[in-house]
Amino acid sequence: xxxxxxxxxxxxxxxxxxxxxxxxxxxxxxxxxxxxxxxxxxxxxxxxxxxxxxxxxxxxxxxxxxxxxxxxxxxxxxxxxxxxxxxxxxxxxxxxxxxxxxxxxxxxxxxxxxxxxxxxxxxxxxxxxxxxxxxxxxxxxxxxxxxxxxxxxxxxxxxxxxxxxxxxxxxxxxxxxxxxxxxxxxxxxxxxxxxxxxxxxxxxxxxxxxxxxxxxxxxxxxxxxxxxxxxxxxxxxxxxxxxxxxxxxxxxxxxxxxxxxxxxxxxxxxxxxxxxxxxxxxxxxxxxxxxxxxxxxxxxxxxxxxxxxxxxxxxxxxxxxxxxxxxxxxxxxxxxxxxxxxxxxxxxxxxxxxxxxxxxxxxxxxxxxxxxxxxxxxxxxxxxxxxxxxxxxxxxxxxxxxxxxxxxxxxxxxxxxxxxxxxxxxxxxxxxxxxxxxxxxxxxxxxxxxxxxxxxxxxxxxxxxxxxxxxx
Numbered sequence: 001x002x003x004x005x006x007x008x009x010x011x012x013x014x015x016x017x018x019x020x021x022x023x024x025x026x027x028x029x030x031x032x033x034x035x036x037x038x039x040x041x042x043x044x045x046x047x048x049x050x051x052x053x054x055x056x057x058x059x060x061x062x063x064x065x066x067x068x069x070x071x072x073x074x075x076x077x078x079x080x081x082x083x084x085x086x087x088x089x090x091x092x093x094x095x096x097x098x099x100x101x102x103x104x105x106x107x108x109x110x111x112x113x114x115x116x117x118x119x120x121x122x123x124x125x126x127x128x129x130x131x132x133x134x135x136x137x138x139x140x141x142x143x144x145x146x147x148x149x150x151x152x153x154x155x156x157x158x159x160x161x162x163x164x165x166x167x168x169x170x171x172x173x174x175x176x177x178x179x180x181x182x183x184x185x186x187x188x189x190x191x192x193x194x195x196x197x198x199x200x201x202x203x204x205x206x207x208x209x210x211x212x213x214x215x216x217x218x219x220x221x222x223x224x225x226x227x228x229x230x231x232x233x234x235x236x237x238x239x240x241x242x243x244x245x246x247x248x249x250x251x252x253x254x255x256x257x258x259x260x261x262x263x264x265x266x267x268x269x270x271x272x273x274x275x276x277x278x279x280x281x282x283x284x285x286x287x288x289x290x291x292x293x294x295x296x297x298x299x300x301x302x303x304x305x306x307x308x309x310x311x312x313x314x315x316x317x318x319x320x321x322x323x324x325x326x327x328x329x330x331x332x333x334x335x336x337x338x339x340x341x342x343x344x345x346x347x348x349x350x351x352x353x354x355x356x357x358x359x360x361x362x363x364x365x366x367x368x369x370x371x372x373x374x375x376x377x378x379x380x381x382x383x384x385x386x387x388x389x390x391x392x393x394x395x396x397x398x399x400x401x402x403x404x405x406x407x408x409x410x411x412x413x414x415x416x417x418x419x420x421x422x423x424x425x426x427x428x429x430x431x432x433x434x435x436x437x438x439x440x441x442x443x444x445x446x447x448x449x450x451x452x453x454x455x456x457x458x459x460x461x462x463x464x465x466x467x468x469x470x471x472x
Contacts, residue, residue: 026110029097030059034069037105046086071096071106083110119175123200127153127171148208151195157341158334159472162326173321174200181318182296184325187375190296191256193323198252203292206251211244214260221265222281226272229282245278245289252292258318259299259310270314293318328370328377333431335365336438338374340446342381355388360395362439364402434469437462441471 017038020027026043030036036054039062044051049062059068064085067078071094083092091112097105112121153167173180174197182190191210198208216224227243244253255261261269272278273293277286295318304310328335339357347354357365361384370376380402384393395403437451444450452462466472 028059028063028068028108029105030068030072030108031105032072032103034059034072034106036062043110066108068094068106068108071108072103075103080111085110119202120172123171123175126200127167148210151192152199153196156189156192156196157338158331159337159470160331160333162331163334166323166325169323170196171200173197173323175202177201177292179292179318179320180294180323181321182294182323182325184296184298185327185373186298187373188325188327189374190298190325191254193325194252194254194256194294194296197294198254198292201252201292203251207248208252208254209244209248210254210256212256214257218262218265221262222268225265225269226278227280227283229280240280240282243278243280245272245291246280246287248291249287250290252294255293255295257297257299258295259297259301259304263309263311266311266314270311270317273314273317328373332366333434333438335370335377336362336435336442338377339365339381340442342378343385346382346385353391355385355391355393356445357393357442358395359439359443361393361398362442364395364398366435368402430469433465434471437465437469437471 020038020040021042023040024042026046027038027040028036028043029038036057036059039047039051039054041051044054047062054062059066065083067081067083071078075096075098077096078092078094080091080093083090090110092108092110094106094108096103097107153170156163156167170193180194180197182193184190194210195208198204211225213221223241223243225243225245227241227246228237229240230238272289275286276289278289279286301310301315301319305312305315328338336357339362340354343354346352365377365380372379380399383399384397387397436455440451440454441448444454448462448466449459452459455462457465
């Protein structure tokens with residue numbers, strides 16, 4: 001190979017050396033003889049070598065299971081292929097370096113350092129796509145019917161900081177098979193999060209089976225969960241029936257209200273989770289299980305353990321990763337957006353234009369404590385939707401408890417119904433400004449030009465405040 005082509009390779013490597021060494025991705029460059037010309041520090045560190053020591057060595061002698069020499073020979077790129085290095089499955093890409101039609105070397109990258117990292121990135125990308133494409137649910141409606149999972153992370157409404165942190169945690173947890181316990185008061189959306197975890201996981205194309213442990217009579221629980229064989233008991237269906245565990249095999253089993261599970265069933269459930277196999281009622285053999293378990297409860301399991309109503313060993317088995325959902329009263333900044341979402345949902349269903357909340361109505365809603373959480377808010381919006389006139393929802397159309405002064409705390413009489421946060425005056429003023437902007441947006445049908453005019457500020461100033469408060 002002409003010397004000037006080697007010089008070109010050397011110049012290129014030296015030019016970008018600092019950048020390549022700063023990257024988290026691992027990079028190796030070889031010459032036309034598949035000898036290492038450059039390897040960045042992170043890659044060398046992982047291999048346990050010094051970059052200077054391996055320069056000039058054959059890449060096959062330094063990197064396990066490499067195909068860089070093949071890329072040099074064929075001139076063909078290889079994208080995102082598995083490569084086992086030092087016992088870990090990694091995802092690598094290789095590209096020929098061509099100058100004037102001649103292969104003068106190749107560059108290889110390891111983007112994902114193990115399959116777990118790839119799964120995490122995959123879940124993150126899924127979440128981003130869901131945010132950008134609100135029509136996603138419609139496009140895979142048939143798949144949802146088949147799998148049983150009907151909600152995505154995108155369906156969970158809220159832009160408060162606590163909800164953003166929650167979504168980030170769900171995205172991170174979803175990529176693995178770790179057992180998840182979702183905790184929260186009734187009406188906080190525990191089932192929605194179970195659906196979202198399944199949809200973001202590698203099991204998304206497989207069944208999502210949900211069971212409400214509180215809704216099944218105790219004498220039927222075992223057969224419902226584990227299935228039964230023909231003749232197992234009087235009235236048993238001919239041919240038997242698979243249980244929820246068998247139906248969920250390969251996918252996700254969601255046990256809602258697990259705190260209401262009888263003690264006898266807790267022991268049987270624990271055995272199944274430990275052995276990773278299930279035996280149907282009346283059966284003589286066991287079926288191996290490959291499921292992800294998600295559980296949920298609104299009850300204080302720790303107190304149930306102390307009273308002897310919940311097994312401590314089962315508690316530790318299901319409480320590997322806990323996701324705590326905040327009650328609506330702890331995320332009041334989401335109330336306006338949630339209310340509008342429910343009104344728009346009813347509008348699409350009925351073909352009727354969605355009414356708008358008046359300032360007085362929204363003020364009362366911001367002050368109310370919402371013991372029934374999001375479910376209560378949805379019911380209130382549905383009642384107001386069907387009883388509203390002139391496309392407005394005044395305070396008079398809301399339930400009496402929302403405007404009854406005795407049902408509110410002293411703080412709830414603050415202007416605009418804003419609950420002052422603990423902190424400095426600046427913090428309280430920022431919270432007030434954020435809520436005033438949200439009220440204006442609701443009143444103006446999310447028309448930002450009208451909202452800015454109503455507040456008496458310029459459009460550019462209004463957009464600056466939207467960005468400042470993270471209002472989308």
